[in-house]
Amino acid sequence: MSWEAAADLVVVGTGVAGLTAALRGRELGLRVLVVSKDAPAAGNTGWAQGGIAVVRPDERDAADDLERHVEDTLTAGAGLCSPAAVRGVLADGPEAIARLRATGAVFDPGADGALARTREGGHSAFRVIHAGGDATGAEVQRALSAAARDGGVPVLERHCAVELLRADDGAIAGLLTLDGEGNPGVLRAPAVVLATGGLGQLYAATTNPEVSTADGIALALRAGASVADLEFVQFHPTVLHAPDARGHRPLVTEAVRGEGAVLVDVRGRPVMAGEHPLADLAPRDVVAAAIGRRTAATGTDHVYLDATGLDGFARRFPTVHAACRAAGIDPATEPIPVTSAAHYSCGGVVTTVDGRTAVPGLYAAGEVACTGLHGANRLASNSLLEGLVVGGRAAEAVAQDRRRGLLVRRPAAETAPPAQAVVDRELLQRTMSRAAGIGRDAAGLAGAAAELERHAVVRPLRDRRTVEDSALALTARALLAAAAERTESRGCHRRTDHPGTDDLRWRRSLVLRLDVSGWLFTGTGIARAAA
Template identity: 75%
Template sequence: MTWESGADLVVVGSGVAGLTAALRARELGLRVLVVSKDAAGAGNTSWAQGGVAVFRPDEHDPADSVRGHVEDTMTAGAGLCSRAAVRSILGAGSEAIDRLRALGALFDTDADGSLSRTREGGHSSFRVIHAGGDATGAEVQRALSDAARDGGIPVLERHCVVELLRDDRGAIAGAVALDAEGRQGVVHAPAVLLATGGLGQLYSATSNPDVATADGVALALRAGAVVADLEFVQFHPTVLYAPGGARGRRPLITEAVRGEGAVLVDVNGERVMAGQHPLEDLAPRDVVSAAIYRRADETGAGYVYLDATGIGAGFAERFPTVFAACRAAGIDPVREPIPVTSAAHYSCGGVLSSVDGRTTVPGLYAAGEVACTGLNGANRLASNSLLEGLVVGGRAADAVAHDRRCGLRTRRSSPDVAGASAAVVDRDLLQRTMSRAAGIRREAEALSEAATMLDRAGAVRPLDSRQAVEDSSLALTAQALLLAAQTRNESRGCHRRTDYPDTDDARWRRSIALRLDVSGWLIRTEPELIGGVA
């Protein structure tokens, strides 16, 4: 080992959930270390455009309530949300926003000084607060990063976690990490919080940055944890289309543009969402994405248009990020419709955890997109993600402190980890395979063929670099997602099976949970109750 360190809590990830947890842990007197595989703040949080969905008792639509937010979330989740988890997380939203504002986050306000609110798909009221027009995530990240820096919270930037250490009882004992030069070290700790974000890089086109490589899911599986609902990958309905099938991260066209009156039309000028859902262009994301995919396929164009010309000259001020992306592509959204398509956006499932971040492995916690708390179900409601990170991130730190007081500590462990290795698959092959077989439309034969292809293409290699770690994480998570998608023989939320187009509540109104057996094979398991929430 080239270095060793110690902490009470290691936070893996420096987005909204990770930094919220780190700040709260420091407040509780814990020694905390944040590990970020890139520059701090390089993850999904900074790219979140729309806002934070929250009911605030002192400023809200007359007909809105926490109950209304809960019902909208339950409806979007298509029968798989935990009502207890939804109530718990959304009910804590206003207080979480107050804490964030106390750290210096600046949200957009109306003339009377109240927070500006907009509406997004699936919401029955205007309850989405925002910052910088369409730069909410960037402002949240700025406030948290500044607070962490000013508070002296140590952040190991450009360090990639290879694996989690466990003691002889199976409890977490720390983490092994690599620096940018591939030098290995150990951080000893009785608690690790996974806040690694999503898995968008499983697909050829995504709204996610390069760091979203499913690291947390793979780390958790290898540490013995249970994951659930991985088949539910939300495709954002509207990213900027580029001719020729552009790869990698695509500029997002926030759902709030439709909340302000924009409508989807096909290349013939026909409304895409007319008759598809009572909320039409503001339907839940799974409905809109499927409709766009179908219409783009029917017309042969490969895309549809988002017509925002009715918003007028105020578009650039309200949506500066979207406006800049459109202008860079030679499009003037004030005067012409925007060509859009769908792309992988958000993982509704992840590491099975409670609303305070506890997982099925003692000492291992999860928060944010990497976690499966029961909030999202089969399809996340727009703008619930930042709120979940704020609420569960803070609660996870409280849970760590509580568990320490109760004596739930690990025994120091220093196993030989120099030979860590795992199966990796060529990333281009993996992304093309997953996009073809496990995208918006799925069917049994393609899913099975994809799993076989990736298994045969895998090669066991040392995890001695960030790329090797990322590729191994993508390979393991891809197989877990494919297994879950093959198992769920129905269509629900953002999981659409062409061979099973109907929703089957009698058989499938439950989560599919997976873990690794002692031989390293993925197997189904029953979702376990964690703190009363499955």
């Protein structure tokens, strides 16, 4: 190895969950080291527009309370949420927001001096607080990054996490990394928190940045952890449309519809009329599916979001307004062309609501984790809250496990860079977009799996691009296996050959782990810890 370092806790990722875990760990007296494969602000958090869904007892709608937020979340999750996880995470929301504000995060005030609140799809009340109009994620990232910097939390920038190191008994012993020049290094630690974000780069068009390459899913699977609910990929209904666009697409936040904008097709007819009681504020899976049907019926690849009736659009939504103007669109006078794109992974590494996995010393928080909060379809703006709550809880779990003697330094059984299967990224993205997008069927899923297998090449993981491509290839295989196994339509998993929802057979999570012989589906659900 070119270099070595040691810590009590290594956090992989510098988004809301990762930095929250690092800051809380530092408060608890842990020696923390954070790993970021790019600049600290390059992840998903900074792109989040809408806000944070939270019911704060002192500032809320008169009829709103925790139980209504819980019910809205369970409804959106289509039967696959863990009620205990939902209630536990949401109940801790007000305290998490207070801690975030204590780090310096500033949210938009309303006319009465209290924090302004908006409403998004699936919510029955105005409970989404926001910052900078539509730049909530950027403000959260700024505040946490500043707190980490001012608090002396060390961050290894442009260091790629290659492999979790394990002792002979399977427990975590550290992390193998590569620096920007491809030099390998070892971080020796008895605890690792994965906070690596999402998997949007599995698809040709996504709201996710380039760093969202499913790294944490692959790291956890290869370390023996289980994943669940990977088939539930949420496609955001409204991203800015451009012909033949690929890669990251600008998001048009759901809060625009929350303020009164309406989806219409190319002929000016309302898209959501008669589709759902909440119309344009229906859950995202419902809206995305309706857009898909309307574009197919009209022979187009987009619809429009008509926000011309909204006053002060540029002031309320400066990020969206800037993206529209850069594309030559004036939202004040013309409808915004929008389409759907891969947005959020509802599943991930199976954890408790404290971030613990089944692998001793391995924890996960944020989008990479599957706590039971989101189920089959994430309720809008619950994700930043989950990162804040579970990120903090994961650090507390590490400290607790350390006190109980469960985390001790162990020598790593192997520290050499592994070799893994990779697939050309453009081919993989094209294949996944075609077969595992909003509409799936058995033939398409099987064909996609065969296509990826046919083009897979085993290569040593000696640079960041190969590490990312190996993570995408492994995660794509897992997602395709889960989507093929679930022969029903539920939440944001839509099988065109099985359009009905089968509660008798499929009201459960699909749990997978990587076995020597391939994918192994384990059990009929997930046993989760109560909050």
